[in-house]
Amino acid sequence: MNDKVNTPILEIKNLHKRFSISGDFFDQLQFKDGKIRRHREYVHATNGVSLDVMQGESLCLVGESGCGKSTVARLVMGLEHPTEGSIHYRGTRIDTLKANRQIMPYRKKMQMIFQNPYASLNPRMTINDTLTEPVNIHNPDWDNIQIQEKVQEVMLSVGIDPSWGKRFPHEFSGGQRQRISIARALAVDPEFIVADEPISALDVSIQAQVLNLMMDAQKERGLTYLFITHDLSVVEHFGSRVAVMYLGTLCEVSSSQQLFDQPRHPYTQALLSAIPKLTDNRSSHIKLSGEVPTPVNLPTGCVFHGRCPHANSRCKAEVPELISIEGAQVACHAIEEGRL
């Protein structure tokens, strides 16, 4: 088990992604001081994210909304192309693959579960068609019977009766739909699954059901998860390791046990202290001042320095790197200098 955990299945290196928000060429032209200039603005969704996902683990990526979690997921799945940096799957660089033929083997190995089960299933296709499609396209030499057997197998494995196959998505509840979309991801027998907030659109009572289903699938099929969430209680239940993101950068990466016992980064500490607890210990609650800065004009240095109680002049000037401390990785000058 242990050496299995030590080989990275996915390596993300210095990942940058910016989105232009200044429209097309003619929208970018601005008249200033008697000259026409081209003015472009970008949203910096991720800024130098480096992360390894180990074989067989569930790595949870947490952070508040708008911090770039979903962008990382979409970049990993090739739905967006990174502006800078690279993504390697088992040592092969996958973000630069263009031809469909080259990408296909990775489509079979890497699958994704989406956030909103009401939007992620095509409303005009029966669930049988939805599930047949991936099996069909990745196993071109299978005959119809083999394909249908496979579809029935995955439907059973997520607890959907195969005789419901002729129904349309609107005939199912949210939890059932999410299980169908899990079945779609499992239908090609992947080894790595990116789950982009798969339970945040579900009822609390259904959330545990879907989480357990995903954990069972992990045990049976030896899956590796990159699980994106903003729900810290899910992390504690589900994740073996946690990566905390803030404004497009990683603050801290450590095992979930360690993170909950001993959060190191000031942002992680504030985040964990915000979890409601039954015992009333308000004194330990860390209140951050100000708002999350806009990702259009990023702060210089550490992105967290404006709200950090421990920030000094170095934090304002220099971007902190992830450094390893006692098994955890933290990006903070104060920790590096021993001030914290």
Added chain:
Amino acid sequence: MSKHSTPNINGKGNNHVYTLQERFFRSHFWHSLKVDLVAQICFLVFILYVFMAIFAPLIAPFDPYDPVSIDIMNSELPPSWSEGGESDFWLGTDNQGRDLWSTILYGTRVSLMIGIGAVLLQAFIGICVGLIAGYKGGRLDSLLMRIADVQLSFSTLMVAIIVLAVFQASFGTELYQELAMVMLILVIGIAEWPQYARTVRASVLAEKEKEYVDAARVIGLSNTRIMFRHILPNTLSPILVISTVQVANAIISEAALSFLGLGMPISEPSLGSLISSGFEYIFSGAWWITMIPGAVLVILVLVMNLLGDWLRDVLNPKLYKD
């Protein structure tokens, strides 16, 4: 299975799967039709028209395309109920002695064929362009939509008149009369495709942001398959709505062109050429040659527009979500 056992769906119970027919009778579409009297009447009238057009050779007492059955001595007979009318020709005859009822039946057929043919062509070009522009986006989108804008800035009739007049002048009237229907379908079809392209593009832009498109990409489907199998079926409602209106528009365009002498030849008249041929006789008292085909045309177009309106209300996703 037992671990994640699932309760019955919506209380509908057991594993009942609706057949296509049951689905239809349970649908919002059928329900809306049942409660709307205007829609029912329009639907009936439209079906009557289609029936008349399809079975024209069986219904019509005379064959207006057969010169042998036409007697010039019968020309300009008034309808049978008015003074001087003959019981053989219940709507009277036109200036060439053709039975007006038979000619109208055949004319409806021609008009509907041109209308539907032109709309099929429009829809084909428009849907392909709209899908590609909306899905690919970027420069290609800008380019295709500017072409559509340019095409739209020429009025349909102007394009049609120029093209048809040039064709008639350069290839002769005889060839033109042979190819009149094909030419009309081509011209009206090509002149109006931007309507479809814009509508489809707008819906594609909305649809492609949805997660099921991302899911299809993650599965590894080709762009063509995603466009036609996943996105297109979800943009069908607006396409259906503009199709009804566009058929009516195409029929009017054809009638206008025929009236100007650029449409169907007088030997194979459409409703428009019938109206045109009777127009010269209107002041000599032969009102029926223009008025009756005119009424038939007006009712057809009105019915189609009302149906289009009704369909837009039924399929409006803001009023109803499926």
